[in-house]
Amino acid sequence: MLETTLCGVTLKNPVIAASGTFGFGAEYSQLFDVGRLGGICTKGLTLHPREGNPGLRVWETPAGMMNSVGLQNPGIPVFLERELPRMRTLGTAIIANVGGGDLEEYIEGVRLLSNADGVDIVELNISCPNVHEGGMAFGINSEVAAGVVGAVRRVCSKPLMVKLSPNAEDITAMAIACEQAGADAVSLVNTFKALAIDIHARKAVFDNVTAGLSGPCIKPIALRMVWEVARAVHIPVVGIGGIATWQDALEFIMAGATAVQVGTATFVKPTTMLEIIDGLERYCANEHLTSLATVCNILGTVPKL
Amino acid sequence: MLETTLCGVTLKNPVIAASGTFGFGAEYSQLFDVGRLGGICTKGLTLHPREGNPGLRVWETPAGMMNSVGLQNPGIPVFLERELPRMRTLGTAIIANVGGGDLEEYIEGVRLLSNADGVDIVELNISCPNVHEGGMAFGINSEVAAGVVGAVRRVCSKPLMVKLSPNAEDITAMAIACEQAGADAVSLVNTFKALAIDIHARKAVFDNVTAGLSGPCIKPIALRMVWEVARAVHIPVVGIGGIATWQDALEFIMAGATAVQVGTATFVKPTTMLEIIDGLERYCANEHLTSLATVCNILGTVPKL
Amino acid sequence: MTSSSPAYVEGATVLSQERLTEDVYRLTVATTTGGTPGQFYMLRAWEREPLLARPISVHNVEEDIVSFLYQVRGRGTELLARLEQGGKVALSGPLGHGFRTEGLRGRIAIVTGGIGIAPMFCLARTLPPGDVTVIAGFRSHPYAVAQLVDLSVDVRVTTEDGCNGTRGFCTAIFDPHVYDTVVTCGPMPMMARVAHLCAEAGVPCQASLEAHMACGVGACLVCSCPTVLGNKLVCADGPVFDAAEVIWHA
Amino acid sequence: MTSSSPAYVEGATVLSQERLTEDVYRLTVATTTGGTPGQFYMLRAWEREPLLARPISVHNVEEDIVSFLYQVRGRGTELLARLEQGGKVALSGPLGHGFRTEGLRGRIAIVTGGIGIAPMFCLARTLPPGDVTVIAGFRSHPYAVAQLVDLSVDVRVTTEDGCNGTRGFCTAIFDPHVYDTVVTCGPMPMMARVAHLCAEAGVPCQASLEAHMACGVGACLVCSCPTVLGNKLVCADGPVFDAAEVIWHA
Numbered sequence A, B: 001m002l003e004t005t006l007c008g009v010t011l012k013n014p015v016i017a018a019s020g021t022f023g024f025g026a027e028y029s030q031l032f033d034v035g036r037l038g039g040i041c042t043k044g045l046t047l048h049p050r051e052g053n054p055g056l057r058v059w060e061t062p063a064g065m066m067n068s069v070g071l072q073n074p075g076i077p078v079f080l081e082r083e084l085p086r087m088r089t090l091g092t093a094i095i096a097n098v099g100g101g102d103l104e105e106y107i108e109g110v111r112l113l114s115n116a117d118g119v120d121i122v123e124l125n126i127s128c129p130n131v132h133e134g135g136m137a138f139g140i141n142s143e144v145a146a147g148v149v150g151a152v153r154r155v156c157s158k159p160l161m162v163k164l165s166p167n168a169e170d171i172t173a174m175a176i177a178c179e180q181a182g183a184d185a186v187s188l189v190n191t192f193k194a195l196a197i198d199i200h201a202r203k204a205v206f207d208n209v210t211a212g213l214s215g216p217c218i219k220p221i222a223l224r225m226v227w228e229v230a231r232a233v234h235i236p237v238v239g240i241g242g243i244a245t246w247q248d249a250l251e252f253i254m255a256g257a258t259a260v261q262v263g264t265a266t267f268v269k270p271t272t273m274l275e276i277i278d279g280l281e282r283y284c285a286n287e288h289l290t291s292l293a294t295v296c297n298i299l300g301t302v303p304k305l
Numbered sequence C, D: 001m002t003s004s005s006p007a008y009v010e011g012a013t014v015l016s017q018e019r020l021t022e023d024v025y026r027l028t029v030a031t032t033t034g035g036t037p038g039q040f041y042m043l044r045a046w047e048r049e050p051l052l053a054r055p056i057s058v059h060n061v062e063e064d065i066v067s068f069l070y071q072v073r074g075r076g077t078e079l080l081a082r083l084e085q086g087g088k089v090a091l092s093g094p095l096g097h098g099f100r101t102e103g104l105r106g107r108i109a110i111v112t113g114g115i116g117i118a119p120m121f122c123l124a125r126t127l128p129p130g131d132v133t134v135i136a137g138f139r140s141h142p143y144a145v146a147q148l149v150d151l152s153v154d155v156r157v158t159t160e161d162g163c164n165g166t167r168g169f170c171t172a173i174f175d176p177h178v179y180d181t182v183v184t185c186g187p188m189p190m191m192a193r194v195a196h197l198c199a200e201a202g203v204p205c206q207a208s209l210e211a212h213m214a215c216g217v218g219a220c221l222v223c224s225c226p227t228v229l230g231n232k233l234v235c236a237d238g239p240v241f242d243a244a245e246v247i248w249h250a
Ligand SMILES: Cc1cc2nc3c(=O)[nH]c(=O)nc-3n(C[C@H](O)[C@H](O)[C@H](O)COP(=O)(O)OP(=O)(O)OC[C@H]3O[C@@H](n4cnc5c(N)ncnc54)[C@H](O)[C@@H]3O)c2cc1C
Pocket: C040, C050, C054, C055, C056, C057, C058, C068, C069, C070, C071, C072, C073, C074, C075, C076, C077, C078, C115, C118, C119, C209, C210, C211, C212, C213, C234, C239
């Protein structure tokens, strides 16, 4: 009932582990059967290995958390050699999330991933708020984003999903620009740029000053953005942001998402995604739906743009 | 110790009741001594009376709430005649928050308020997400905003504070544009455009589909925006968004706010603002500060833009 | 039960919490803030979630206590139900305009559905018992009825499952023509029906409305309800309205 | 106390909650998930706030129980302390790499500050008592010491206020030269000092580090600590590290 096709790739269900919150899948396989998931987005990968940000990397906020990991990763070549083979044994779709410091790094990184057996979808992260030199810079302005997406598209033989930033000037225009530049899908949202201050130390909690906000607190805004984008583009939309229950996931689907990603809620309760899958399954059964597509994008009273 | 000057107006302290959450002041004076506040922003006023939005107007979210009041108000002439005299007996600064459906309504409304005895500051709301025809439309794009602010400035003999929307394409550019167009201060943020879906009814919770998100959940993002804006402009910044404790208020001040506004937290606990005032007072005493200005904008490691 | 000015009390002490049915409780709190029939309090007995306080009608008032009768509906009322004797609850009140008792004359019908019976005990106490008929509908087991009977009020019960009294809705056994004034509280469709019957019969009716609230004092305008005189605030203009003013089914 | 594979247990039952000092508690939970000395669990005993689970070291393990020794620091530990016998706690574990006991030979010093003593009871149990000296520093009243004495371990206490044992810091009475290996847990400055003394004396030292955590399993990378071999994860590579590897004062 929950089987979902996302840019040509068949997922067992529409519930995907969000990038950066699920390592390379094996970590959580200690605690539950990750093979039940629809897919796993890898930790954000870059061509070259990165150490990530110094200082404190996590901070709690009301119904949310801020992180400043900063794309710590072993680099794509090491990922392909060491992590991908293990990921392929997990029995779920593999979505390689890729970031970059400059256009060259994006292109070279995607080229490598695109040639790798076992990577089902490439998720282009143009929206990481935690890297100084790049990442989010590409995710603010639609034209800049279109440039990256177009360039990456040319070297990418895999389905290409672009992950959008809620910090974009105009997320709808951004999604349209990505679609026109060749994206097969968009996923949104990444974390919101946020600030926390240590009043005792009289300085920012994070060395980078700002960090990325995620968790239930952002859900209402993320849901609005997904709804706006789903009305504006013709490619699939993957909803992300504060999803913690099957009801949350269903809201995103009703707003127009084909699938969802779950991040922070997995920290709160490792089995959250399994509960979401079970809940959606029960919902379909109770409502006699043969597929969730029936209730996708049903706020349709308002016409498509 | 807490006395604060905001565009030439002396406030007892920097804690102001946020527009739309405190009526015209008398309502809450049933429950506590509102004369202790630094100031009160009126419910959003428009030249002509408005009935506000139909349907449900409030919805709770994790650590926040959404509202869709839609500028219900008796109109500025009735305000001046019926509410302002009573407000003037409350013993605190009066900030008239003004919205509008079009430029004409803004100009006419501000002209009336500007001539009224007892209005200390005019707060121009270009950021209400809950009115279809206007309000927020002016708060998205910097040039459009500058147009309204410039036009209003010409008829406004009172200090003019412009209230910014977090939904702006670029809130820093927006603040700079308002400053250049003649604003004496900026206040931020208004509510975030957000969505909630009733999965049983399979439709949006609000008749307007989207509504405005406020409360503790938005604080980390609002604080980041205040910090960015405070670094970019030379006029005072008033911080708003999820402030619920004196520590929250102090974070905004450290991020560069001269004063703060408190909205949703008053619903949670009517005496929140008094506790914030007391807390700031104690903080100053404990830290031997003669004024909060000492700790204002102290994330100064990063140079002013 | 004289009208008193509202106050915010941060930590009022719980004197008792009684469970009347599976999901209906009576909470009695030590406070001298009082209230008149139909007024309500905003209650909060938790730290963070849900964000907002919950409006609950005054069920009974003595000099230094106020009691509330409430049904567990969601998270807020569930947390209220966890309060134990000696526990603390934050309250603001009494708020709003209650029943216009000066308008209650002659033969009076009090028509309630479910937990709509909550505000009626303190109301009935103020009325001459012989003049009052309570018609109270419940889904299943009735509650808070015995105390009305103790007042010598004529109480007629209906239950949807027929476990007690007449089977069916309370509106089925309510004939407005035999009363001079009517008071109602309960689910909106039920009150709309009562209002309609009263309007047809030309009998004045006061209805206590519900709305989601944030401030409870008239400051935020989220609790508006459409009336023939424009949008009104349930918290500050109501919660009790002349039923003829309310636009039912808006 | 053999190593077992980690599990997520949603509702483990609290067997006991003992208050040892004003802010130190021992929580014993029914679970067969076990753990080795130095490993930890992610605990959660509340519904919404704080968002994240809290890492707490294994204090003791029997076949079907695990106990934790913890100090109330903020909201999370405060809520843990509210647990009562029969209550439920969600836990993931045992997680991380504990003490490398194969490397613990000869005369062993266990140097702790404050609640850093938590993981040491189950460690000391696995070591030959005659070889072990525990040097435990406290701000004021010591706790969890008697049970170490019961193991016939040589325990030396220091307190900052002098209310018990030697007045001062534990590092003042710690001479690395008389030991073959050292194990430490406590506040970072204290462990840095111990690591420094050991390095100077050429004595191997294992330190159990702390970091704010989100996932606890190596998936989110928020708990990184700088080492001479690059950033490592406290949760998955540690929490126990070779003290010589750690870059103290980074
Ligand atoms: C003036 C007034 C007096 C009231 N007096 C009583 C009383 O004496 N006893 C009693 O049991 N209840 C009373 N209510 C209703 C009570 O406020 C709601 O049942 C309560 O707020 C639900 O909160 P919750 O967190 O348990 O449920 P939620 O999880 O918030 O909601 C559960 C269900 O209740 C509905 N609901 C939530 N809030 C309200 C609300 N304010 N009004 C109507 N429906 C709501 C929701 O739409 C949902 O269907 C009164 C309401 C008002 C406005």
